Amino acid sequence: MSKPQRPTPRVLTVKNAYHLTPNMIRVTFQGEELANIYEGCAGANCKIFLPAVGQSREDFAQELATGRPTVRTYTVRAYRADVMEMDIDFVDHGDNGPASRWACSAKTGDFMGFRGPSEVKIKDFYADWYLVAADMSALPVASAALEAMPRDAKGVAIFEVTCAEDKQSIDAPAGVEIQWLVHADPHQASTAQEDFIRAMDWPTGVCQTCIAGESGVIKSLRGFLAKEVKLPREDVYISGYWKIGLIEDEHQKMKRAEAAA
Numbered sequence: 001m002s003k004p005q006r007p008t009p010r011v012l013t014v015k016n017a018y019h020l021t022p023n024m025i026r027v028t029f030q031g032e033e034l035a036n037i038y039e040g041c042a043g044a045n046c047k048i049f050l051p052a053v054g055q056s057r058e059d060f061a062q063e064l065a066t067g068r069p070t071v072r073t074y075t076v077r078a079y080r081a082d083v084m085e086m087d088i089d090f091v092d093h094g095d096n097g098p099a100s101r102w103a104c105s106a107k108t109g110d111f112m113g114f115r116g117p118s119e120v121k122i123k124d125f126y127a128d129w130y131l132v133a134a135d136m137s138a139l140p141v142a143s144a145a146l147e148a149m150p151r152d153a154k155g156v157a158i159f160e161v162t163c164a165e166d167k168q169s170i171d172a173p174a175g176v177e178i179q180w181l182v183h184a185d186p187h188q189a190s191t192a193q194e195d196f197i198r199a200m201d202w203p204t205g206v207c208q209t210c211i212a213g214e215s216g217v218i219k220s221l222r223g224f225l226a227k228e229v230k231l232p233r234e235d236v237y238i239s240g241y242w243k244i245g246l247i248e249d250e251h252q253k254m255k256r257a258e259a260a261a
């Protein structure tokens with residue numbers, strides 16, 4: 001049986017783009033192309049398609065329909081159906097990747113392709129307590145999960161950011177304690193999140209997780225949660241979002257190979 005055809009990506013228009021914090025760029029898209037997206041999609045991932053420098057909108061739309069522009073995976077940070085707006089937060093890791101480079105120069109009227117969103121990562125919140133951990137690439141998914149939790153939820157959220165000014169204000173339940181860790185060079189492996197988690201007093205009861213970030217950190221944490229803590233798989237969302245030294249395509253290939261092994 002042939003694979004179902006994927007819909008052609010939408011072309012979204014930038015309303016504005018600015019540094020939310022020193023190492024995070026918020027891009028807000030606005031326009032009719034954002035109609036018919038499900039409400040409550042904050043935290044779901046999406047594919048973004050990047051135009052070449054200087055490419056016209058018409059040319060890019062044509063390429064989206066028939067060619068293979070550069071594609072990357074991001075998270076819907078917020079969607080406001082009433083005004084047809086969407087926010088996507090991009091880590092500013094300089095001009096060494098097409099997505100970061102695009103976001104660094106994004107301005108009103110710019111455009112990119114968008115496919116998605118997928119389903120949100122955590123649909124049911126049923127735990128006695130929540131463990132959330134994220135580096136900057138996963139702040140959008142972790143923040144959206146914290147915002148969607150029941151207001152009486154309890155737990156711990158650990159965020160690793162590049163500098164103290166990268167802390168964000170997040171509408172988390174009052175019972176979730178937020179810890180900010182600073183790791184100045186994201187290209188150097190860090191054990192800060194795992195050290196913190198290992199040193200915690202683990203509450204009893206059902207624990208659900210929302211954990212994502214650099215693949216090396218995630219691999220080690222996944223092993224700890226599965227083999228030492230023995231958390232049931234169905235209660236765990238944990239995912240490698242990028243890997244030091246690899247571009248996204250290489251990272252995805254590595255993940256597929258690991259999953260198949």
Ligand SMILES: Cc1cc2nc3c(=O)[nH]c(=O)nc-3n(C[C@H](O)[C@H](O)[C@H](O)COP(=O)(O)OP(=O)(O)OC[C@H]3O[C@@H](n4cnc5c(N)ncnc54)[C@H](O)[C@@H]3O)c2cc1C
Pocket residue numbers: 045072073074075076088089090091092093096097098099100101136137138140141186187240241242243244245246247248249
């Ligand atoms: C489900 C999912 C959701 C994601 N959501 C978001 C999101 O909302 N916001 C977000 O910023 N990222 C998000 N990411 C991560 C993002 O897809 C990767 O960071 C991606 O590699 C960025 O593409 P790029 O073109 O900027 O860099 P690439 O061309 O992929 O990589 C170029 C170089 O930059 C390095 N690099 C990549 N990402 C980072 C980083 N975060 N910090 C430092 N160096 C880096 C690579 O190791 C490589 O050396 C998500 C990933 C997944 C799988």
